[in-house]
Amino acid sequence: MSPRVLVAMSGGVDSSVAAALLRNQGYEVIGVAMRLAPEPPPSSTPRRRGTCCSHDDFEDARRVAERLDFPFYVIDLRAEFHARVIGNFVSEYLSGRTPNPCVMCNREIKFDRLWQRAAALEADFVATGHYARIERDQTGRFHLLRAFNESKDQSYFLFTLGQREMARTLFPLGNLSKTEVRVLARSLGLANADKPESQEICFVPDGNYAAFVSRNALSDQILAGSVRDSRGRELGRHSGIHQFTVGQRRGLGIASGAPLYVRAIDSVTGDITVGSRDSLVSPGLIAGSVHLTHPDNVSAGEVAVTVKIRSRYPQLPATLQIIDQAQAQVRFPSGGPAVTPGQACVFYRDDEVLGGGIIEAALEL
């Protein structure tokens, strides 16, 4: 019997090609689309039954499954997504941090909840269309590696994977470029070959995070306060810390000669501290919720690594010291860019993801 693989399909070209490749490699493919984001509020009458999701993306995924002749199901994980991803997203913003919901979704949904479902369906593997690689060495140890195609690399979002997860996860696109994927999609006759990529967070399609957080928060959870310069002088007022992220320049509502950036957000007083671009430079950070892809990945003491502290930042040289299971300290020998609490800090050695954590605080100069 060929191994059975549950492929998470979004309807996009990447996961469609991933499913097609596995099917052609002889796996028994089962396609699933996950219903994650809640529907917009019902507009007309109250008490509507069967709130329906006429999600075109699911139809695209279904068409791929029909074309390649494997079973396909839509599964409803809205409750889990709401509790574990959206809830975290809202509370992080409300406490002045900038979360990365894709990291949370991978950890809590794709490589946890979906895995339970895979076990229920007797699947041997879960596969996704992520651009990343998993390699197994002679000792049987699994390594999480950056995608061959660096510009598409998504390994940053996957640092929470452990040995157990990697042993049963497949990333069929890890060695391909986006162009190759589109060519493959066309040669397979997939209708979504030229579908544009989704850029925004899936549950905030308009990209207006502040408005989303306000809608999902109680009014007494929103903390307004002052905008101050580094010497504490009040430059203006703001209506809630959830509207800001460290490093942000736009939307401060302050007229100033030189451009001002958010340097820090105080979740107790509600103060936003702003400063020049140079003032954002930080010597390092403290990360919490640290996870290593293998427990032996990082030895004791200070270790030279590279780190990525936002998904679109380049990898920076740094020294890493694991303080305990929960915490790590990262130092940038030559000064680092704006450190944004709530974002993931991912540790790399060459191509390999060693692990990562959630940024708790910037180190002071």
Next chain:
Amino acid sequence: MRIYFDYNAGAPLRPAAREAMAEFTSAGTEGNPAAVHFSGQRARRLLEQARSDIAALIQAPPRSIVFTSGGTESNNLAIFGSVQKTTRRCIVTSAIEHSSILAPIEELERRGFNPIQLPADRDGKLVVRNLDVIDQNTALVSLGIANAEVGTIQDLRPIAQAARRAGAIFHIDAAQAAGRIPLVPAMSGCDLMTLSAHKLGGPAGIGALYVRPGCSLAPQLLGGPQEAGLRAGTPNLCGIVGFAAAARNAMASMDAEQQRTAMLAQRLLRRLEMAVDGLRLNGPREGRIANTLNLTFPEVLGESLLIALDLEGIEISMGSACAAGAVEPSHVLLAMGRSAAEARSSVRLSLGWNTTTEEVERAAGIIPLVWRRVAAAEPETSLPPSDAEWWQ
């Protein structure tokens, strides 16, 4: 071989229907029943023969049968057609009806009508404490006689009498009941009755609405004199021929078939109850269409069980499918007082004319194993507290 336990969504085609349609198509399908020529006359003869056959099932005059595209269209015609020629503003229905009744009535509510939903008890029986809700302002009473999801059979006679006294139109949705229980007793006091072909082993896409002669109904499709002016459009004659053949066959074998189906469903239920701790049957033990087993499986999501069983070759259903193909918990179970969690753990197995003892035995062996595997794999299933909280 796959095991098909989803007759309530659509039964397999009866051989009698297949043969009748094959005969019809091989003799040539040309000829519009409204045309003057020989082919038209042949088509018209077949159409009227089928109309008589369907009418005979409910001992109604042939001209009272209006062919439609199925149960959904029949329900839409019954509901929208009943309220057009009246100044009455109230519509009585229940919370456990099919969505092709509930959605048209919701639409009428948006247009200013006042719907009243009769409640159901824990077994899915309508609770009618006070028939005064049906009064001089009631335009229409629209209720199912056998529930699609839990199988409960309703005693509609007191309600029919109240509707008659009030001068309201009384509509019965018999899509799930036809071919399964005798409908003649329900005919007295009934103004409109929905029938569907593919629930009783005919083809999909064809149905009928019985319209009591003299009942004031406005057509919803305009553009031709067909079906006594109540439903314009060239009729789907192939489907109608198959519908009539399936209906004749279902009626002729109803007693024996229902006994057999009841025996098989009972056997399946007993075996599952023995193997699955805490399994619960939704709906009454007595007074139900016997083919339908709506079951709450403890500690699993119905969605997971449904997919896992599908991969094992057993086809069942749950609630209703949304546009994207995800399953939604049954509004019927919620209306019967089940919690959202219970509704999410419930699935429907519906048997029928072609179910075999061997299929039941095999399914009774597989289902408990799959249930145990799914329950072990998804232990801390988190369930949403209620749909309302989603939109905060």
